Amino acid sequence: MASRRAQPLLRRLSAQLTPTRSVTYMPRPGDGAPRTVTLIPGDGIGPLVTGAVEQVMDAMHAPVIFEKFDCHGDMKVVPPQVMESIKRNKVCLKGGLMTPMGGGVSSLNLQLRKELDLYASLVNCFNLPGLPTRHDNVDIVVIRENTEGEYAGLEHEVVPGVVESLKVITKFCSERIAKYAFEYAYLNNRRMVTAVHKANIMKLADGLFLESCREVASKYPGIKYNEIIVDNCCMQLVSKPEQFDVMVTPNLYGNLVANTAAGIAGGTGVMPGGNVGADHAIFEQGASAGNVGKTELVEQKKANPVALLLSSAMMLRHLQFPSFADRLETAVESVILEGKYRTKDLGGSSTTQEVVDAVIAKLD
Amino acid sequence: MASRIVKRVLQNRAGNIFSAGGAFPSIQRSFSSSSDLITATLFPGDGIGPEIAESVKQVFRIAEVPIQWEEHFVGTEVDPRTQSFLTWESLESVRRNKIGLKGPMATPIGKGHRSLNLTLRKELNLYANVRPCYSLPGYKTRYDDVDLVTIRENTEGEYSGLEHQVVRGVVESIKIITRQASLRVAEYAFHYAKAHGRERVSAIHKANIMQKTDGLFLKCCREVAEKYPEIKYEEVVIDNCCMMLVKNPALFDVLVMPNLYGDIISDLCAGLIGGLGLTPSCNIGEGGVALAEAVHGSAPDIAGKNKANPTALLLSSVSMLRHLELHDKADRIQNAILDTIAEGKYRTADLGGSSSTSDFTKAICDHL
Numbered sequence: 184m185a186s187r188r189a190q191p192l193l194r195r196l197s198a199q200l201t202p203t204r205s206v207t208y209m210p211r212p213g214d215g216a217p218r219t220v221t222l223i224p225g226d227g228i229g230p231l232v233t234g235a236v237e238q239v240m241d242a243m244h245a246p247v248i249f250e251k252f253d254c255h256g257d258m259k260v261v262p263p264q265v266m267e268s269i270k271r272n273k274v275c276l277k278g279g280l281m282t283p284m285g286g287g288v289s290s291l292n293l294q295l296r297k298e299l300d301l302y303a304s305l306v307n308c309f310n311l312p313g314l315p316t317r318h319d320n321v322d323i324v325v326i327r328e329n330t331e332g333e334y335a336g337l338e339h340e341v342v343p344g345v346v347e348s349l350k351v352i353t354k355f356c357s358e359r360i361a362k363y364a365f366e367y368a369y370l371n372n373r374r375m376v377t378a379v380h381k382a383n384i385m386k387l388a389d390g391l392f393l394e395s396c397r398e399v400a401s402k403y404p405g406i407k408y409n410e411i412i413v414d415n416c417c418m419q420l421v422s423k424p425e426q427f428d429v430m431v432t433p434n435l436y437g438n439l440v441a442n443t444a445a446g447i448a449g450g451t452g453v454m455p456g457g458n459v460g461a462d463h464a465i466f467e468q469g470a471s472a473g474n475v476g477k478t479e480l481v482e483q484k485k486a487n488p489v490a491l492l493l494s495s496a497m498m499l500r501h502l503q504f505p506s507f508a509d510r511l512e513t514a515v516e517s518v519i520l521e522g523k524y525r526t527k528d529l530g531g532s533s534t535t536q537e538v539v540d541a542v543i544a545k546l547d
Numbered sequence: 548m549a550s551r552i553v554k555r556v557l558q559n560r561a562g563n564i565f566s567a568g569g570a571f572p573s574i575q576r577s578f579s580s581s582s583d584l585i586t587a588t589l590f591p592g593d594g595i596g597p598e599i600a601e602s603v604k605q606v607f608r609i610a611e612v613p614i615q616w617e618e619h620f621v622g623t624e625v626d627p628r629t630q631s632f633l634t635w636e637s638l639e640s641v642r643r644n645k646i647g648l649k650g651p652m653a654t655p656i657g658k659g660h661r662s663l664n665l666t667l668r669k670e671l672n673l674y675a676n677v678r679p680c681y682s683l684p685g686y687k688t689r690y691d692d693v694d695l696v697t698i699r700e701n702t703e704g705e706y707s708g709l710e711h712q713v714v715r716g717v718v719e720s721i722k723i724i725t726r727q728a729s730l731r732v733a734e735y736a737f738h739y740a741k742a743h744g745r746e747r748v749s750a751i752h753k754a755n756i757m758q759k760t761d762g763l764f765l766k767c768c769r770e771v772a773e774k775y776p777e778i779k780y781e782e783v784v785i786d787n788c789c790m791m792l793v794k795n796p797a798l799f800d801v802l803v804m805p806n807l808y809g810d811i812i813s814d815l816c817a818g819l820i821g822g823l824g825l826t827p828s829c830n831i832g833e834g835g836v837a838l839a840e841a842v843h844g845s846a847p848d849i850a851g852k853n854k855a856n857p858t859a860l861l862l863s864s865v866s867m868l869r870h871l872e873l874h875d876k877a878d879r880i881q882n883a884i885l886d887t888i889a890e891g892k893y894r895t896a897d898l899g900g901s902s903s904t905s906d907f908t909k910a911i912c913d914h915l
Contacts, residue, residue, distance in 0.1 A: 282755040282756070283755065284754050284755050284758075284762075290755065290756060293756070317689040317690070318689065333705075333722070333756075333757070334756050334757075336756070338757065338758065338759040338760055339759070340759060343726075344725055344726035344727065344763075345723065345724075345725045345726070346723070346724050346725070346759045346760045346763050347721055347722065347723055347760070348721070348722040348723075348724070348757050348759065348760040349719050349720070349721060349722075350705070350719070350720040350721075350722060351717065351718070351719055351720075352717075352718045352720070353716055353717045353718070354715075354716035354717070355716065381807075381810075384705075384706050384708070385705070385706075385710060385720050386710065387710040387711070387712060387718045387720065388710055388718045388719075388720040390718075391716075391718050413810075413811055414810050414811050414813075414814035414815075415814065417789075417811050417812075417814055417815040417818065418814045418815060418817060418818030418822065418823070419818070420793075420815075420818070421689075421690075421793055421815060421818040421819055422688070422689075422818050422822065435753075435807075436811075438753075438785070438786050439785060439786065439789050439808075439811055441786075442786040442787075442789040442790045443789045443790070443792075443793055443815065445790060446789065446790040446791070446792070446793035446794050447793045450790070450794060451790055470786065470790070471786050472784070472786040472787040472789070472790040473787065473790070
């Protein structure tokens with residue numbers, strides 16, 4: 184199967200968009216039995232875009248059954264039946280969950296990640312053929328540590344007017360995220376892994392992260408490894424993004440770098456991604472900015488479903504249904520290439536439903 | 548008991564900040580009339596520093612800016628009074644003049660002394676770093692319509708340097724946000740916005756996750772915003788901010804942020820307009836001290852070869868002039884620089900041309 188990197192290039196060269204599989208995939212008997220996947224529509228534009236995925240899956244007759252659950256960002260904890268369902272099905276597709284400001288409610292997104300130990304968050308930022316952006320040749324995968332770092336949630340007020348927040352970095356978590364990043368690069372034919380850090384200032388914390396990355400790098404001699412300071416990294420992303428391949432980062436920097444990379448490649452409305460742990464995986468819009476959307480988007484039903492559609496293609500591959508994944512991806516990319524049906528963030532004015540109908544029409 | 552003492556200290560500090568009635572002490576100085584000469588401290592720095600400092604001096608001379616320079620150099624031995632290579636006299640000079648310009652300084656590697664930038668920051672209590680980022684007409688980058696100012700809190704936050712190893716393999720780093728520092732930088736941000744005719748101030752935060760720390764920062768910004776009803780105030784989560792900056796930088800005007808986010812966002816904005824070689828920067832300290840600086844490195848490989856680009860230091864000196872309220876001189880010099888770059892005939896190597904530092908400086912002087 185052609186490598187992920189070559190696919191956009193091939194598609195640009197050939198006028199037709201056909202799946203580039205030369206040798207067929209041989210399943211085991213019984214692999215076609217439908218898999219149950221937990222579906223959390225979420226808040227804001229979440230129900231719109233997850234509805235889009237349901238429609239497309241239906242049209243493809245994909246062997247996926249969705250178990251829908253109602254979950255909103257202002258709930259105090261994730262409902263136990265949702266947790267149980269995800270633990271049973273092992274795969275979940277989710278729309279954005281709003282995290283309320285202040286108020287002492289901890290983010291449901293974080294709760295899900297901590298409870299299921301989804302320690303790696305992955306966002307694939309790449310140029311979509313036909314979508315004009317300021318930067319070309321972008322094909323970056325940002326792998327972000329998801330459980331500790333600055334988001335440990337350990338804050339307290341020392342005296343009135345002075346607040347402390349603890350950032351925790353452990354060797355265990357840094358090592359496993361580094362291992363995941365290199366393993367991902369190895370399995371996906373990626374050439375280079377870049378560690379993003381601020382170890383010149385936070386010598387012990389980010390120093391520990393870097394040490395773990397270096398140790399793991401030595402076990403993969405075929406993959407190049409380098410390190411970059413986070414402020415320089417952001418500067419390079421906006422001027423020369425083609426130099427980056429796979430990036431591994433701690434929690435907070437990962438958030439910023441992923442959103443920046445998604446922004447330069449076309450916006451967070453089109454970048455797929457997900458969170459994965461040893462046993463479970465949750466697929467959602469890659470970068471977190473705008474995954475709940477503004478109220479006008481919800482009212483006018485103009486949210487961009489592309490990110491979640493591409494994430495569901497990732498999910499289909501994860502479930503070992505590569506042919507359905509290829510068909511879905513091809514259909515979405517040809518709709519973007521054509522340019523007739525694009526939502527507002529891509530420069531058009533279509534509604535979500537129009538884009539979905541266009542994708543279904545392009546499914547072969 | 549401890550909290551009462553802290554409260555009293557905070558109130559005293561707050562009194563000092565607001566006693567000048569919102570105007571910053573720089574205006575009250577006795578030499579604010581343009582006919583008097585203002586003494587300013589100049590740190591040429593290392594590497595290309597002396598050459599570009601010479602450019603600045605030349606441009607100021609031709610433009611007849613009423614500034615006389617007091618030059619100080621980084622010493623070769625550690626001064627025990629400051630525990631760094633910067634001497635006590637240099638720091639006293641800045642404290643006395645209240646205005647300074649600093650070239651790039653390379654901190655020598657080794658132990659037993661503090662980094663030069665850290666020394667300056669701590670000793671002069673430089674609490675806000677201001678970087679105006681605007682697209683230079685004539686120097687094309689992928690972004691043409693950038694016109695924003697990033698104001699970053701410079702003393703606390705994630706860079707407090709308080710880290711320790713709890714047990715083997717577990718490290719904690721402490722991020723501190725105080726009401727006093729947040730109020731100070733918010734006050735400066737709104738004052739700057741008002742003084743420079745800016746319409747909007749956006750506070751950048753991650754208060755949905757770091758509720759108490761960034762929440763406190765936001766509360767302070769809101770308090771200050773109420774005192775400036777003519778300036779629009781909004782709050783943007785940092786991941787949204789990053790995305791919006793790379794998609795459409797025209798959405799932002801003045802950004803005020805805590806330390807870490809400020810570091811990243813200000814470098815991102817510098818990247819949008821062409822890199823650190825073109826970005827001016829100014830550090831504001833307590834008591835109206837302003838130290839403008841060039842944030843790029845000292846480039847030892849091109850030092851002494853007359854190839855360096857003095858734009859960053861020149862634009863920083865322009866922001867220094869604006870701080871001194873010498874707006875007409877500042878405008879003249881800024882326009883001369885922008886015209887020279889826009890014209891395209893004289894450009895240094897990093898902008899794609901082949902002029903030398905002295906040619907470029909001369910072209911600017913001709914444009915004055």
